[in-house]
Amino acid sequence: MRDSAAFSDPARERIMFARRLLVTAVVTLLLTLVLIVRYFDLQISRYEDFATQSNNNRVLVRPVAPSRGLIYDRNSKLIADNRPSYNLTIVPERSRDLEKLLADLGDVISISERDIKRFRKRLQQRRPYEQTSLRFNLSEEERATLAVNGHRLVGAETSARLKRFYPDGQLFAHVVGYVGRINERESQTIETVKYSGTDSIGKIGLEKFYEQQLLGEVGSEQVETNALGRVTRVLDKTGSVSGDNLTLHIDSNLQKVGLDAFKDKRGALVAIEIETGGVLAMISAPSYDPNLFVTGISQKNYDNLLYSKDRPLFDRAIRGQYPPGSTIKPMFGLTALQHRVVTPSYKIKDNGYFYFKGIERPWRDHNFARGGHGDGVDLAKAIIESCNIYFYGLGVKTGIDRLSDYGGQFGLGSTTGIDLPGEKPGIMPSRAWKKGSRGQSWYNGDTINTSIGQGFMLSTPLQLAVMSARIASRGEVRTPQLVKAINGIDQPTITAEKDISISDQHWDYVHKAMQNVVHSGRGTARSINKGLTYRIAGKTGTAQAISIDAEDKYDNTKIAKRQWDHALFIAFAPADDPKIAIGLIVENGEHGGSAAAPIARAVFDAYMQSNSSTALVER
């Protein structure tokens, strides 16, 4: 019947199989005998030993929680601390009557219905003799009351734990992030032993990114307990190892000045130390208090944050993607100079409109109503007064391939690699990008939009700061980093192998134009030059939050404030020997010069003041 049955003999096969099965049956019985011998040995021969051991087995091994690594700013100011927090826990097996105990506790300290409801829920998931929390964060007074009444509260205990505390509240929320209770999803993926001493884990920000370093190593202790499971003495202890301490590049003072300067405006600012790529300040406004999340945020507080129109939980600095607008003009100017598409002596006449062959609808300048920027607009003037018409022509002549290539080199269109989770890449459009994501070919109209930082282009405030730093350093490519040192050991600056190659005379030319944006009488950011004792180089930008038809004029009286243009600014200082670079955006701030630039000035002032004073001290 079978394919090869003709060659085999079913009867012989049967006999062979039966013999083989017999062998396995014998082996099975022998191995069972091994098991029986082992269990006999444990249960009968050594019964006395184990019975005694079991009777005396009041020795438990408990994990010893490591203390989480601390986080400091560059001047050793503590910005993430651990503080003891006292919880009221209950072991129901030890209380004679749980309901009475709960009632008694309610008499001496305040326990809400919700506390009890949650306690009962936790009670169902616990193991026998496990401490189950009833109240968190007991005050000093409550602890004293409980201690005094201890004798009639058998089964209740106060237990101390270290709790994360952020002394500056909302100031560093988007940088440091916060820790929170380990949730069900996380508990599936973490190593149980490593987390056996703690119930919190880094949720976002640096707390999440550096979780492995901050966590530390859990220790263990053997404790002897009495018949009710209460610890009577510690027999042996293997200490825990604290997590690594982080020192940030962040300067608390700059951070504070920056956040204050936003007042009630929404937006983000990133300041970078040019030499190292270290992030001096990183602000997303409005912010929130991370302490709310540490022991579990209440639903009401969470809803308030989550559904607030101002979106305080949204980290605009690395996740907000905005059109960069005119802030990319210096960069594209450098690209065009380097490729000799334009020269410093090349000038155009701008009457407010730009026509492209074959397209009827013109592109306009922002001041087309006043007739454009007039005669003799060269690259410097186009940067200083932010002339779009000049850049439309420059963009078309340079071509999208080169614009896109240089945009990438200056840090646009891909994540910068900062040590934070969740960074967005923005978009630096190219032919390949458009084909890939839209399935369409690239048109000249796309190039024209790109040449003033509109159209498909998107960038995060962090990317703006990186671009600003790379312009300031004349093409040195550094990856922005928040952590300066781990346990006091300085982390290396992350440098690309190759600088951006652009001739010196072009850097000189564009740096000078950017200085004149601030310091000349016609510069778009001239409003911030009053009383300046040092020089700032910058570039303003305006990004459309909604699209406006060619025939219509942008008129803020006709549209809702939430749809007003975004104001942007990139800058570095001091202009002749750049130390600090900034990228920032003010949502619906309308004009880079009036809304965004003053915030940058405040941060620069604070930086120059503190750095000149340290310089004096050093001398």
Added chain:
Amino acid sequence: MHRNDFVRQLNSPGGDRRPSRVMHIDIPLLLILIALCSIGLAVLYSASAESIFYVKRQATFMVIGLFSMIVIAQFKPRLWERWSIFIYLCGLLSLVAVLFFGVGAKGAQRWLDLGVTRFQPSELMKIAVPMTLASYLSKRHIPPRFKHVSLAVIATTIPVLLVAKQPDLGTSLIIFSSGFFALFLAGLGKRYLLSTALLAMAAVPTLWFYVMLDYQKQRVLTLLSPEQDKLGAGWNIMQSTTAIGSGGWSGKGWTQGTQSQLNFLPESHTDFIIAVLAEEFGLIGVLGMLVLYLLLIGRCMIISLNAQSMFGRIMAGTISLTFFVYIFVNMGMVSGILPVVGAPLPFISYGGTAIVTLFLGFGILMAISTEPKRI
């Protein structure tokens, strides 16, 4: 009464019209399974700190398993013989998929997320590998020739390595032994057996230095000196041997085990559940349990002896032997004579997927046992 059934079935394996035959149910097998499940639920109730939740869930899976077993038993063994290679290839494909898209827990990547439910391909392979090998080898020359042996070894090794990489050493071991049993029962030559033994000896250092992960090595070292690893596996072994040893002849009584009830014994409701049984029911309980297991295995071996085809013989024999591997590995590891690998005790340990897989295997066995005689 069922003893009579037992005897009658021994003597006349096919050709009668009794309801159990028509329904393709092997009564002795079913009774033993039900007895094991009942004991399992009782021990689980005690081991899970008297949690009705766990017992309910486990019972649900047992009922699902029983029904699937009966459904599977309705298909002719020929069908499994013919389709085994497709089941095997599907299993292999999903194992590779796990490698790339798998989701997991605690550092291991074992599941495929199918949206509605999670699926663990390694469980499927526990049945697919012996089935494919039985189907392949039974159609070739008996005993297998070199070519057939090589192909069978390759077909076993690939899933074994893929599962070991997840990493899931326990399951990988089960799949490996099922492949070996299939070959052995198909009459693998003495030369091969000897070289396998030599190869195994040579493989130990290779495995140690190149294949095993640190935590797996730790498990083996723990076996040698449990005091070294106080928070992890060493603690488990110290506590489980104390629990077993303190049970004595007759145990401390149901739900009265101090080791397990006072939370000294970790994983008491899953892999270490035999320690609870040993503590609460003593050596008598352990022996009773072993007798039930041996009865089950014996019944399966009789089924395989009486099977109508070589495929049926090899398949049934392999399933019964693999079942014993579960028991030996689990009881050996909990009593401290084998290293700790993740291996549940069949029908007693808490865990839904494993139970359903077990029942599926016995469903195929029932199909084989009730196949009409063909001469």
